[in-house]
Amino acid sequence: MTQSPGDNQGTPRRPLRLGEILVSRGLLTAAQLEETLNRQHQQPGKLLGEFLVEQKLVAQADVTAALAASLGIPFCRLTERMIAQDAIALLPWSFLEARNILPMNASGDWITVAVADFTNLQLLEEIAAKTGKRVQCVAAVADNLRQVRQAFAPVHQQPAAAQEGPGHDFSDIVDEINEGELSVVEDAPQEEQQTQASLEAAASDSPVVKLVNYLIRKAVERRASDIHIEPNDGECRVRYRIDGDLVEQMRPPFKLLPAVVSRIKIMADMDISERRVPQDGGITVMVQQRAVDLRVSTMPTKWGEKVVIRIIDNNAALLKLDALGFSPGILARLRSTITLRSGIILVTGPTGSGKSTTLYATLAEIVSDKRNVSTIEDPIEYNMKGVNQFQVNKKAGFTFASALRALLRQDPNIIMVGEIRDMETARLATEAALTGHLVFATLHTNDAPSALTRLVNMGVEPYLVAAALRAVLAQRLVRKLCPHCRLQKPVDPAMQALIYQATEAQTDLEFVYTAPGCARCAQTGCSGRVAVHEFLEVDEGLLTSIGHSMDLPALRRLARPRGYQPLLFDGLAKVKEGLISLESLFEVIGRVDDTIQPAQQQQQAA
Numbered sequence: 001m002t003q004s005p006g007d008n009q010g011t012p013r014r015p016l017r018l019g020e021i022l023v024s025r026g027l028l029t030a031a032q033l034e035e036t037l038n039r040q041h042q043q044p045g046k047l048l049g050e051f052l053v054e055q056k057l058v059a060q061a062d063v064t065a066a067l068a069a070s071l072g073i074p075f076c077r078l079t080e081r082m083i084a085q086d087a088i089a090l091l092p093w094s095f096l097e098a099r100n101i102l103p104m105n106a107s108g109d110w111i112t113v114a115v116a117d118f119t120n121l122q123l124l125e126e127i128a129a130k131t132g133k134r135v136q137c138v139a140a141v142a143d144n145l146r147q148v149r150q151a152f153a154p155v156h157q158q159p160a161a162a163q164e165g166p167g168h169d170f171s172d173i174v175d176e177i178n179e180g181e182l183s184v185v186e187d188a189p190q191e192e193q194q195t196q197a198s199l200e201a202a203a204s205d206s207p208v209v210k211l212v213n214y215l216i217r218k219a220v221e222r223r224a225s226d227i228h229i230e231p232n233d234g235e236c237r238v239r240y241r242i243d244g245d246l247v248e249q250m251r252p253p254f255k256l257l258p259a260v261v262s263r264i265k266i267m268a269d270m271d272i273s274e275r276r277v278p279q280d281g282g283i284t285v286m287v288q289q290r291a292v293d294l295r296v297s298t299m300p301t302k303w304g305e306k307v308v309i310r311i312i313d314n315n316a317a318l319l320k321l322d323a324l325g326f327s328p329g330i331l332a333r334l335r336s337t338i339t340l341r342s343g344i345i346l347v348t349g350p351t352g353s354g355k356s357t358t359l360y361a362t363l364a365e366i367v368s369d370k371r372n373v374s375t376i377e378d379p380i381e382y383n384m385k386g387v388n389q390f391q392v393n394k395k396a397g398f399t400f401a402s403a404l405r406a407l408l409r410q411d412p413n414i415i416m417v418g419e420i421r422d423m424e425t426a427r428l429a430t431e432a433a434l435t436g437h438l439v440f441a442t443l444h445t446n447d448a449p450s451a452l453t454r455l456v457n458m459g460v461e462p463y464l465v466a467a468a469l470r471a472v473l474a475q476r477l478v479r480k481l482c483p484h485c486r487l488q489k490p491v492d493p494a495m496q497a498l499i500y501q502a503t504e505a506q507t508d509l510e511f512v513y514t515a516p517g518c519a520r521c522a523q524t525g526c527s528g529r530v531a532v533h534e535f536l537e538v539d540e541g542l543l544t545s546i547g548h549s550m551d552l553p554a555l556r557r558l559a560r561p562r563g564y565q566p567l568l569f570d571g572l573a574k575v576k577e578g579l580i581s582l583e584s585l586f587e588v589i590g591r592v593d594d595t596i597q598p599a600q601q602q603q604q605a606a
Contacts, residue, residue, distance in 0.1 A: 021066040022058060032057060061141050068139035073118055075139045078102070078148040080221065087111060088152055089519035090131045099123055100142055102149045110134050116142040151222075152522060208259045211252060212267075216294070218249070219311055220287045225352065226311065229264075231257050231304035243479055243529050244352065261298065261305045268296040276300055282379070293379055312381050321361045324354075325530040325579075327570055333535055333563070334473060338362055343470035344433045346420075348445040354477050354531050355442040356381050359416055362440065363387060366414065375416040376403040392418070400425045408432055417441040423459035430460050433468040447566065448472040448536035449555045466544070472536045476567060476588045477529040478580045482521035486513050486578060495582070503569060513578040530579055532571040532589070536564045 023030055052058040065075040076082070087103035088096070090111065096102060101123070104112045111133040117123060118139040128135045215238060219227050224240035236257045239246040252260070262272045268281030283294040295310040321331060337345060345362075347355045360382045367373050367386045375384075378392035378400070388410075390403055400417060401424040407415060408428075419442045420426050433439045445451045451472045455465045491499075491509050499509050515525035536559055556564075571585040 017070065021069055022052075022062065061144070064139055064141050068118060071119065073137055073139050076114065078104075078114055078140050078144050080148055080151050083148065083152060085152060085519045085522075090133075091127070092130075093153070095130070096149060099126075100145055101127070102140075102145055102152075104138065106131075106133065110136055112136040112138060114138045114140040114145055116140060116145050151218075152519075208256065208263050211256065212260060212263045215249075216285060216292075216309070216311075217287055219309075220292055220313065224311060227307075227309040229257075229260065229307040229309075231301060231306060233303060236304075241352075243526060244477055245479070257304050261307055264296060264307055264309070265298065268294070270296065270298070275305055293381075295379060312379055318364060318382055318384070319357060319361050321358075321365060324358060324361060325574070326533060327573060329563075330473075330533050330535045330570070333537055334362075334471070335365070337471045337537065338366055338438075340438060340470055342433055342436050342438055344429060344439045344441065344468050345470055346441055346443050346451050346472045348443045348448060348451050348472060348474045349476055350444060352477070353475055354529075355475065356418070358473065358475065358531070359440050359442065360384065363414070363416060371413040372411055373414045373416075374407055374410065374412045375418070376400055376407065377416075377418040401428060404428045404432070408435075408437075412437060414438045415440070419443070420455075420458070426455055426458045426460050427464075430455075430464050430468045434464070445474070448474040448534050448564065449552055449559055451536075452538075452555060453552050466538075466542075469538050471538060473533060474536075474567065475531045475533045476571075477531055478571065478574070478588050479526040479584045480528045480530050480579055481513055481515045481581055481584075482518060482525055482527045484520045485515045485518035485525065487515065488513055488578075491582070499572065503572065507569065507572050509572060509576065509582075512575055512582045514581055514583075526584070530574065532567050532574060532580075532585070534565060534567045534570060537562065 023033055068075040084105045087106040100116045102114045104114055111131050115137050118137050124135045219240050224242050226241040228239040230237050234254050236254045237251045238249045240249055265272045267283045270279045270281040278299045281296045285292050293312040297308045298305045347358050349355050374388040376390050380389050380391050415437055417429055429439050443451050445454050456462050488511050491512050517523035517525040521527050567589045574580050575582050
């Protein structure tokens, strides 16, 4: 058998050097290597890898990978999906930052750690001593390692880290920016001098494009619902709305704000030369090989334009009603109602309370090849098979009202109206329900009974509301407790008394749960959100009351014997289960003592 010289067991193979590995991988030619080595000899003290990166002959990642290969160490370009939070918890966060390392996985006696300084044997021994495990080292680029680690930083540390600039979330973007490339708008006269051409040029600059793309991609990855880009006196901050709360992500240089806003406006087909009035636009982008719709809103402030981007993932998994946190009683009543052939079923709550998700899950249960199911939306948030979905276009005059008027000539069986916003839409929806159509819609009210009076206040006659309305579902989203660090604690006696009084002696709460935070929930104490509901089914007795223009307190009083219970009841049931905390519930629905006075007034009136 023929052997190569390197296969001779008597002659150990010499490890390849950095330059040889780069040449063998086609990243550098032999001539470039020889020329670089000659230049390096003229500058003693500088490593070959540093010289190659400085001369822009090879990327830092390629140099790191080649150095790791020369030592027999695996190299990895890190992403958040590679990291197990259980492993991160094995080492103090301050140690991870100081040594620029990131645990990737821990199993049995081994821990795998991404390390920038992978030639430092003392560091590996230190990791082994702190964890009590054997260490598997993985080489990583320093900047890449810092960026991925920051995604797992405790919430209270994230803003400070983001402010530090280079070496954190956007260091690879900011480092490329020449401070002279962008002009800073100091006051109104200078602002007017900044031409549309200069804004377009700045917005098309590579670092600005990278920063905007990064902000959008990161928000989608973290399942944020909104991106806020907010200017202030000499500073700019970026916040994501995650699980209902705004969380600061970074503070880009203030000088970038005009270019960043212009870049977003160009993407959303908005007027970049107009910065004195609010504007709206839309973008469709591809993130992780799927289409994501972005709704963009800009508004001028004293220090520049604020931008809010609503993220709508059309291809997100469509949830079923069973997965939306309904109590068995409310879910059974809702399913019974949606089998009706005609009438209006409303879902109410503030913006961001999950109304659209509930409506889509409802439609998914009743869609059929035998029925013409159509929706009018702004925007279309989920793509549904078997459903005709129409997008509102205000600029073209295609509003909710005009779309609903046209849709009634399309022989529909079931209609979903994204939102009833005005008198015309409310009347058309009512007329559609009275002519044999089942209509689903959303409405902005504080609770279910308020929807009845809201329709009347919008101009629909009480007798028409009474004849058309079948049920109202009100809901809110409350942060769920992290199941991994959840702890039980007793309820304060004074709070027990308030809850007992507010629920009319129906709820006796002795213990609640709290979560101090852990590595799995990024020290937030919460993990996702769950809905709390109240359901009002309109029967003949309520129909008569509505027809006589009864006021809201009276409607609430009449609804209670018919099975209606306020949001507080469903919320307290989920508190008892340990799904949510009492504090989070009150943040969403208001303090419990706010409920007592209306309840007492209803009892006195009765």
